[in-house]
Amino acid sequence: MVYRLIVSYNGAPYAGWQRQHNAMTVQQRLEEALELVLKQSVRVFGAGRTDAGVHARGQVAHFHLADSFPEQGLIHGTNHGLPSDIRVLAAERMCSAFDARKSARAKTYSYRLSQLTLLSPLDAPYTVALGQPVDLAELRRASALLLGRHDFTAFALAGGSHKDPHRRIFATSWRRQGSMLLFRIVGDGFLRGMVRSIVGTLIEVGQGRRSAEAIGRLLNGQPRSEAGPTAPAHGLTMERVYYPPGLTMTPPHRAW
Amino acid sequence: MVYRLIVSYNGAPYAGWQRQHNAMTVQQRLEEALELVLKQSVRVFGAGRTDAGVHARGQVAHFHLADSFPEQGLIHGTNHGLPSDIRVLAAERMCSAFDARKSARAKTYSYRLSQLTLLSPLDAPYTVALGQPVDLAELRRASALLLGRHDFTAFALAGGSHKDPHRRIFATSWRRQGSMLLFRIVGDGFLRGMVRSIVGTLIEVGQGRRSAEAIGRLLNGQPRSEAGPTAPAHGLTMERVYYPPGLTMTPPHRAW
Secondary structure: OEEEEEEEOOOOOOOOOOOOOOOOOOOHHHHHHEEEEEEHOOOOOOOOOOOOEEEEEEEEEEOOOOOOOOOOHHHHHHHOOOOOOOOEEEEEEOOOOOOOOOOOEEEEEEEEEOOOOOOOOOHHOOOOOOOOOOOOHHHHHHHOOOOOEEEEEOOOOOOOOOOEEEEEEEEEEEEEOOOOEEEEEEEEEOOOOHHHHHHHHHHHHHHHOOOOOHHOOOOOOOHHHOOOOOOOHHHHHEEEEOOOOOHHHOOOEOOO | OOOEEEEEEEOOOOOOOOOOOOOOOOHHHHHHHHHHHHHHOOOOOOOOOOOOOOOEEEEEEEOOEEEEOOOOHHHHHHHHOOOOOOEEEEEEEEEOOOOOOOOOOOEEEEEEEEOOOOOOOOOOHHHOOOOOOHHHHHHHHHHOOOOOOOOOOOOHOOOOOOOOOOOEEEEEEEEOOOOOEEEEEEOOOOOHHHHHHHHHHHHHHHHOOOOHHHHOOOOOOOOOOHHHOOOOOOHHHEEEOOOOOOEOOOOOEEEO
């Protein structure tokens, strides 16, 4: 049997999603909590490997189980064994072909910026302070050039496991909330560090240090050195993963 | 000389604003940080005494100083000595009559609720989970009855220092953000525990356990026992304090 979990976490204290030898990760915490509930060790597979410090509202993970297990028990039992900065928000039994990463058709990431220098401690853990105004119209113009299928080599960090650097961007948006700016990007997948490199490069556009048109010229396999810096991890949140319909076996048991 | 600070804090680790003998408070942390900058001990006076666990985006405090001190130095020096969950966002020199509490003409508080049972760890520190849907139209109808000047005895916790239980409410609003509900209330002042008691009572209205009209009948000095429970502290944030114009001596030195 295959189960799907929707998992949210504050990434600040973790060395990312993926298990590591010398650092605590979300995957390890989740596997430890599941083991307490299921009385057996399980390996969970995430839809994406968020980097150290990156947050998630809707990370998706799957695992295999020989017998069925009640979904509400999975949710509440696992949360009981998790620290308060990781929460399972939903559990569903899926058809046996489901794979959190391979079945995914699209993902949404968000990035939160502030034009202020000093942030409220209520915002600071999830927001990057720019300390100067940015030109929202230019940000939107540059972001629109990302739409479609491109070679995103210029925005990929070394160490990703992808062979093909092409990805398709379905949508981008910039929303202003007071002095805050919220960027959202939806794509069929993202190379390692891609969203943060895009944001770092767009900030240069918003601050007038790079033209909006220059973004378009980076989308044909230019080297990483041609794009801007990688924006800090704590502004980034994995928001949602999208799957084709029909992969669910049971009606969703969501606690939300 | 009188200086005004705008202070934001995550209230979770603090026993409220006001200095106490056996617990750490925001006022104590702020006075300790100011002493390091000013090389003298100062007493700060807050616009309002937020309770244990209540957050602030725009708490206002004043203190007296014999000599002038550069505002930017005050902001950055004080923040250097503060833990990251308290931040001074602005400093201004005020006319000598300024008093953070007595000069205040109005305050805005917000309260954040979710209709979900399980919250993302990104929201949980600032949000109260209701676990069931509420009727937003009824909440708005009941909240409108609060407008104007009333005797709020039914919504006051014991231990407040006020003699007159009358307060004037200028505005209320409920905003939906996905499954979140954000309540805002603006008044000329609030009795101890008043916003949380109002929210606790409004929730009963939103859940159909009390009629909207019943709120109106509580506003003529009914005892505390007639109103609903006091909603949890961690959903409440002191957003802003309003003062009459003309109390500032220097142009504002805001880092935001």
